[in-house]
Amino acid sequence: MARGESEAEESKGGAVAIWAVCAVACLAGAWVVAQVTADPQIPDETVTREPHPGIEGPLHALWTRGCRLAPGPHLGATSTPSGADVDRQLTARGYVRTREPSAPQSLPWRTAPTELAGTCGVVAAWVEPGGQLDAGRSPSDRVLPCEWGVVVVPTCGSEPVTLEGHGDARVAVYGMPGALPLPGVAPDLVLAHAEAETLLARSGWAPLPEGMAATQTGAVLDPLPEHPRGGCVPWVVAGVGLGRTFTQWLGRRVTEDHAPDRFLAGVVVCGGSRATYLAGSVPVGNTPQLLARPYRMGSGPSASAPTGSTPLRLLAPGDPVVFPDPVPDQTAP
Known part of the structure; x- marks a missing residue:
């Protein structure tokens, strides 16, 4: 082989080796990014159907006021x-x-x-x-x-x-007719729950008067109480200081709220630690405040109830949670 041909082969082999190293590095980088940006604590199981027929549909009407107005x-x-x-x-x-x-x-x-x-x-x-x-x-x-x-x-x-x-x-x-200041509760949460009552009344749903402070770990909603008899109960959760939220039911994406610093969403809590997963992001400098309220499911569309017809009462720490009757969990193992 001539000297020129030998050098060309060596150069070609070096280029292949460099591309191979780059490819491995890129794949490794992509894997790391995927792991870092993956949603935390999401259950591996993916259930593609609702825990109870019709329980998720009305909850799709919930998102933060001022969103989904028109494309900008x-x-x-x-x-x-x-x-x-x-x-x-x-x-x-x-x-x-x-x-x-x-x-x-x-x-x-x-x-x-x-x-x-x-x-x-x-x-x-x-x-x-x-x-x-x-x-x-x-x-x-x-x-x-x-x-x-x-x-x-x-x-x-x-x-x-x-x-x-x-x-x-x-x-x-x-x-907002019927919405009154609630000591220690952000006005946004009072209004968000009044809005939810109006929106869900169109499906025949009604809230219980009692709401409770909810908490989060990082940017993930902590578990809400389960009904002592099992089954499923829908809740409405509103929050300030936690934004860009999404919900999932055992791996299946259900809803998204694009507000950067607050949210309004529905979650379903079933027995056996089976519940809607809600997560988002906490803007720098924010301390989230969350308020959850259980709902009684209706049997179908009905006329809107007067806004504020069920005044919100905040449970004190240690007060027993009041539940509506649960509905069967048809996706339970």
């Missing part, structure tokens, strides 16, 4: 949510508009929702073309947008709300 520029679309989109969603959740949309206001802007004195509701804002909403701040909360160009700030009482951003925005105020 951050999704590559050309439209942004409008005041009509906001009004349509809030009205469907039981809110009543108590202040008509304002003329365009220059951001940042501060407003006092005097219409909400002694009650709870939201201050909703949406940008004019060329504007940007960064957040909304109440005395007890700072709300990040879920959809580009819209922020919906939950609040109780008439303390000022500040809208952060630049450009112009329009603002309206909505009250």
Whole structure:
């Protein structure tokens, strides 16, 4: 073999070896990324059907207000949510508009929702073309947008709300009939559970008056109480300080909530530690507060119950949990 041919073969062999090393390294890196980003503590078992027929369907109506309004520029679309989109969603959740949309206001802007004195509701804002909403701040909360160009700030009482951003925005105020401040509970949680009552009443579901503080480990919801007789019970869980949540039933993805710093979701708790898995992320600097409330399943669609018709009562630590009658777990081993 000539010297030139020998050098060419050696160069070719070296290139193959380098590509082989790169391929192994890339595969190893991909495996590490998959392990690091994999959802923690998800059961290996995958059950593709509901634990009880019809128990999951109504829970798909639950997600954070201000989400799923319209595709925004951050999704590559050309439209942004409008005041009509906001009004349509809030009205469907039981809110009543108590202040008509304002003329365009220059951001940042501060407003006092005097219409909400002694009650709870939201201050909703949406940008004019060329504007940007960064957040909304109440005395007890700072709300990040879920959809580009819209922020919906939950609040109780008439303390000022500040809208952060630049450009112009329009603002309206909505009250939630029957929703009253609850000592020690974030206004968002009071309102989220009032919304859930309205949304689930359309399926004939009704909440029990008693709710309880829920906890999380890291960004994963801790187990909720099981019914002492077994079977399954649906719960509604709302939280602030924990966002971008998803739920799974034994490995099967059920719902997602894209709000960055709060959530509203349904979970099903069955006997034998079989329950919906809920997880998300905790934004830096947040301390989550979660509130769970059990529901009694209905037998089918019904007219909406008046919002707030079942006032929320928070169980104190050590109080016994009150359960509705359970339904059979048809996926139990």
